[in-house]
Amino acid sequence: MAVLVVSAAAVLLLAPGAQGAQALSESDNPLVSVLEAGLGAGWLSTTVNYIGLLGLIASFFSIIYAYSRQTFALSRAGYLPRVLSRTNGRKAPTLALVIPAALGFVLAAFGNGDILINLAVFGATLSYVLMMVAHQVLRARNPELPRPYRTPGGRITTGIALLLALAAVVATFLVDVVAALCALVALALLMAWFGFYSRHHLVAAAPDEEFAALAKAEEELE
Structure with missing residues (x-):
């Protein structure tokens, strides 16, 4: 983790300092x-x-x-x-x-390579937002739940990460509105598919659904 943090920080700071942010923004291979x-x-x-x-x-x-x-x-x-x-x-x-x-x-x-990359970035940043929100909700609703792994800094860390992820989502619209809107449309279509069809045809015997059913049953017993 330390190697990744140091390497990422070095590239982020030293690369624009050596050649300039404008020149790097037009390069397909910045490093x-x-x-x-x-x-x-x-x-x-x-x-x-x-x-x-x-x-x-x-x-x-x-x-x-x-x-x-x-x-x-x-x-x-x-x-x-x-x-x-x-x-x-x-x-x-x-x-x-x-x-x-x-x-x-x-x-x-x-397809356009830049748009595809921005689509992927939008999806990734949105998933970060959802993960941080999920952590906050889980800690608020089930604070006593056994946790084999504890997030360093707890909810403060995920709160900061949530703000950064939200800023990244907004930045995707500033970089490429078309790509961000295309990603939103695709997400809306998938949500509509789930809302109108797939949620009525879930397989109860699937492992994920079995785990969810067991968790719900345990909550009802408590």
């Missing part, structure tokens, strides 16, 4: 651009560029695993169409792997 501006195009900038590329390629595997399992779990519980939770002979969720990948390929091939 390499700064190295080339300060030291010239040489072995160091090339090495950093290839290391970043290898890291990006390595992350693809975790992304593929994560989106397929998430799609599979949501489909199995009834939040998404059931066909997405079908598995092959080796119990791999084939459609949950292929359909999101095909959608991502089409968007990457024919």
Whole structure:
């Protein structure tokens, strides 16, 4: 964690200081651009560029695993169409792997890269807001709930993180209104799907729903 914090702070402060924020805003590879501006195009900038590329390629595997399992779990519980939770002979969720990948390929091939990145940033920052709100609500309603992990600083930390996440959400509208509005429309459509259809067809035997039912039963007993 300390390495990540120091590295992120160094890039945030030193990169604009070396080349200027305006120049970096137009660069597709800011870190390499700064190295080339300060030291010239040489072995160091090339090495950093290839290391970043290898890291990006390595992350693809975790992304593929994560989106397929998430799609599979949501489909199995009834939040998404059931066909997405079908598995092959080796119990791999084939459609949950292929359909999101095909959608991502089409968007990457024919879509605007900047808009796609801003869409992802909007979704990420919104998820941060929801996580911070969930933590605050959980601590307020169930303060005695056993917690194997305690957030350093407690509700103060998540309160600060919530304010920063809200600022980041607002910033996405300032950077690209079209991307933010597209993300809002997609979110509204998914919420409508849940409100009008999927919540009436949830699978009670799905693990997530079983856990929720057990938690509700325990609360009623108390």
